Amino acid sequence: MSAFVEPARMAGHSGMAKGEVLLRVDNVSLSFGGVKAITNISFDIVKGEVRAIIGPNGAGKTSMLNVINGFYHPQEGTIAWRGKVRRKMKPYEAASNGIARTFQNVALFKGMTTLDNIMTGRGLKMKKNFLWQCLHWGPALTEENEHRRKVEEIIDFLEIQAIRKTPVGRLPYGLQKRVELARALAMEPELLLLDEPMAGMNLEEKEDMSRFILDVNQQFGTTIALIEHDMGVVMDLSDRVVVLDYGRKIADGPPDEVQASQDVIDAYLGVPHEH
Amino acid sequence: MLYREAGQYKTSYQSDQAIFPIAQDRWVVWAFVAFAFLVVPFFVNDYWTNAVLLPLLIYGLAALGLNILVGYCGQISLGTGGFMAVGAYASYKLMTSFPEMNMIIVVLLSGGITAAVGSLFGLPSLRIKGFYLAVATLAAQFFLVWVFNKFGWFYNYSMTGQITAPDREVFGFLLTGPSALPWVKYLFCLTLLAVFALIAKNLVRGRLGRNWMAIRDMDIAAELIGVRPLLTKLSAFAVSSFYIGMAGSLLFSVYLGAVEVGEVFGINVSFLVLFMVIIGGLGSIVGSFLGAAFLVLLPIFLKNFMVDGLGMLPTMAKHVEILLMGLLIIFFLIVEPHGLARLWQITKEKLRMWPFPY
Numbered sequence: 001m002s003a004f005v006e007p008a009r010m011a012g013h014s015g016m017a018k019g020e021v022l023l024r025v026d027n028v029s030l031s032f033g034g035v036k037a038i039t040n041i042s043f044d045i046v047k048g049e050v051r052a053i054i055g056p057n058g059a060g061k062t063s064m065l066n067v068i069n070g071f072y073h074p075q076e077g078t079i080a081w082r083g084k085v086r087r088k089m090k091p092y093e094a095a096s097n098g099i100a101r102t103f104q105n106v107a108l109f110k111g112m113t114t115l116d117n118i119m120t121g122r123g124l125k126m127k128k129n130f131l132w133q134c135l136h137w138g139p140a141l142t143e144e145n146e147h148r149r150k151v152e153e154i155i156d157f158l159e160i161q162a163i164r165k166t167p168v169g170r171l172p173y174g175l176q177k178r179v180e181l182a183r184a185l186a187m188e189p190e191l192l193l194l195d196e197p198m199a200g201m202n203l204e205e206k207e208d209m210s211r212f213i214l215d216v217n218q219q220f221g222t223t224i225a226l227i228e229h230d231m232g233v234v235m236d237l238s239d240r241v242v243v244l245d246y247g248r249k250i251a252d253g254p255p256d257e258v259q260a261s262q263d264v265i266d267a268y269l270g271v272p273h274e275h
Numbered sequence: 276m277l278y279r280e281a282g283q284y285k286t287s288y289q290s291d292q293a294i295f296p297i298a299q300d301r302w303v304v305w306a307f308v309a310f311a312f313l314v315v316p317f318f319v320n321d322y323w324t325n326a327v328l329l330p331l332l333i334y335g336l337a338a339l340g341l342n343i344l345v346g347y348c349g350q351i352s353l354g355t356g357g358f359m360a361v362g363a364y365a366s367y368k369l370m371t372s373f374p375e376m377n378m379i380i381v382v383l384l385s386g387g388i389t390a391a392v393g394s395l396f397g398l399p400s401l402r403i404k405g406f407y408l409a410v411a412t413l414a415a416q417f418f419l420v421w422v423f424n425k426f427g428w429f430y431n432y433s434m435t436g437q438i439t440a441p442d443r444e445v446f447g448f449l450l451t452g453p454s455a456l457p458w459v460k461y462l463f464c465l466t467l468l469a470v471f472a473l474i475a476k477n478l479v480r481g482r483l484g485r486n487w488m489a490i491r492d493m494d495i496a497a498e499l500i501g502v503r504p505l506l507t508k509l510s511a512f513a514v515s516s517f518y519i520g521m522a523g524s525l526l527f528s529v530y531l532g533a534v535e536v537g538e539v540f541g542i543n544v545s546f547l548v549l550f551m552v553i554i555g556g557l558g559s560i561v562g563s564f565l566g567a568a569f570l571v572l573l574p575i576f577l578k579n580f581m582v583d584g585l586g587m588l589p590t591m592a593k594h595v596e597i598l599l600m601g602l603l604i605i606f607f608l609i610v611e612p613h614g615l616a617r618l619w620q621i622t623k624e625k626l627r628m629w630p631f632p633y
Contacts, residue, residue: 069499071495071499090498091498091499092498092499092501092502092503094499095498095499095500095501096501100499100500101499103496107493107495107496108492108493108496109488109489109491109492109493109496109497110492110493111488111491111492111558112485112488112489112492116485116488119485120485120486120488120489120497120500120502121500123482123485123486123500123501123502124500124501126482128482130483130510133477133478133481133482133483134474134477134478135474135477136477136480136481140481141289144288144292144481144482145287145288145289148288148292149288152288183500184500187500187501
């Protein structure tokens with residue numbers, strides 16, 4: 001546990017109370033040509049919860065995340081962020097609105113060091129203009145040092161001090177995933193989207209990562225939406241679960257309820273064809 | 276043994292982020308800068324400035340500019356020659372239209388004009404990437420050279436189609452024209468290069484530089500953490516073109532004095548500067564200088580060695596020189612594909628352990 005981090009300071013900036021609806025997806029449909037990726041899906045994410053999105057391969061989970069952070073624009077339906085309805089949004093607008101994200105296949109900046117990767121995540125918070133940056137002196141230097149301090153807090157929190165100056169291309173996979181989480185945290189997001197944060201990890205790494213996710217949620221008050229295939233992890237971590245199958249929502253509710261649902265069992269185990 | 280960082284503790288983020296965090300590096304660099312500024316000017320003559328130092332400094336500046344675009348932002352450009360021509364013609368028009376203007380302002384304004392033109396030709400980079408972008412910038416190269424040949428306004432309707440630098444002074448010392456003193460030219464170019472190398476380093480270690488590298492390494496992820504692709508790419512094109520424009524301006528006004536656009540700023544210059552960047556090391560400030568030094572100094576050294584040392588005929592030596600240069604480029608790229616800067620870095624890492632590497 002990091003003693004440096006005051007929860008109140010890093011918690012979301014909108015001042016929304018815990019339990020209010022942070023994001024609501026209404027009747028969203030997305031198709032690529034004739035292929036329907038998402039069909040008429042509605043759900044919501046409330047402030048302060050851990051929301052899991054699960055489903056078999058190709059169910060449309062990643063597409064859903066891409067819709068939320070503005071990478072895809074749905075043909076139908078609306079998305080309400082903090083109560084404000086929007087149809088279209090550019091990814092960097094989503095970023096400046098407090099939505100951060102990690103990727104299924106690690107999308108770090110391979111040529112840069114861990115420190116620079118995380119510092120890039122602070123870019124939106126840095127305001128000093130081009131001329132000050134040319135001089136790297138005065139206000140620009142003060143700003144750089146302030147943000148370095150914040151980044152060091154995150155580095156301490158995720159226990160990656162030793163790899164601070166290592167180019168991320170040289171790091172093992174588990175650590176790369178952790179650096180990616182660090183970069184997303186550096187944005188001080190209100191909503192953090194995690195796309196399979198534990199894919200390809202061994203048991204110990206999974207346990208570490210689960211602990212980090214819970215700590216982020218509890219200490220920083222960050223709302224988390226995660227996609228994960230490891231059902232044990234999903235059931236333990238999440239407050240509520242959405243289940244997708246072939247682009248449709250087949251269940252939504254607390255983990256136990258979803259686990260017992262016949263539709264979910266059918267989707268995962270398959271059903272015999274009826275003749 | 277001498278190159279040890281043991282015992283050098285950093286107590287602030289500022290000193291940890293310094294350009295040369297190791298004290299020995301700092302001493303060497305300061306000694307080198309002092310030598311270049313305080314000793315060399317007393318010994319330079321016409322041969323040294325014109326054959327060695329000025330091309331080194333000017334191409335160093337151009338390579339630095341291109342490295343910002345290609346090495347740091349990952350956008351390939353083959354328009355360098357065209358952009359240098361913009362810098363040269365801009366400074367010619369400024370020098371002839373405003374005879375009283377200080378040469379420093381002329382060079383900076385030429386850079387500014389080139390930055391505007393460069394960002395314009397950088398617009399396609401939003402849609403196209405990699406080799407396709409290289410082809411699009413190639414269009415800039417041919418188009419710009421054609422423009423400067425076609426419209427008489429650019430060369431003040433002179434009979435030859437050439438542009439010739441008039442005599443201009445800087446702080447009372449004659450800088451351009453045939454009777455300018457070598458040390459004035461040398462110091463002028465050196466000062467500009469030193470100042471702008473520092474600015475480049477500051478930019479690439481700040482927010483803008485990190486955004487450039489983010490776009491280079493993974494543009495989708497960069498966009499999702501709030502980097503705006505349009506602004507970031509165009510700023511790289513603008514800054515890069517600013518440097519290249521200044522290099523073109525210096526090449527014309529201080530170094531050559533008279534220029535015919537097709538000969539001096541042709542496609543081969545674009546390739547030359549790109550090779551400097553690749554051989555020197557993509558994404559490295561020192562690499563730009565190493566690359567420029569490699570491609571400017573080595574041919575001179577080879578020529579002197581073969582003509583004076585081995586007694587070859589000059590024409591024969593020229594051919595052998597081209598052959599050897601090609602071989603050396605291939606050799607160095609096989610030894611270290613990441614360029615001379617990486618080689619230099621590895622040497623330093625080994626030196627830290629020396630003489631007991633285990």
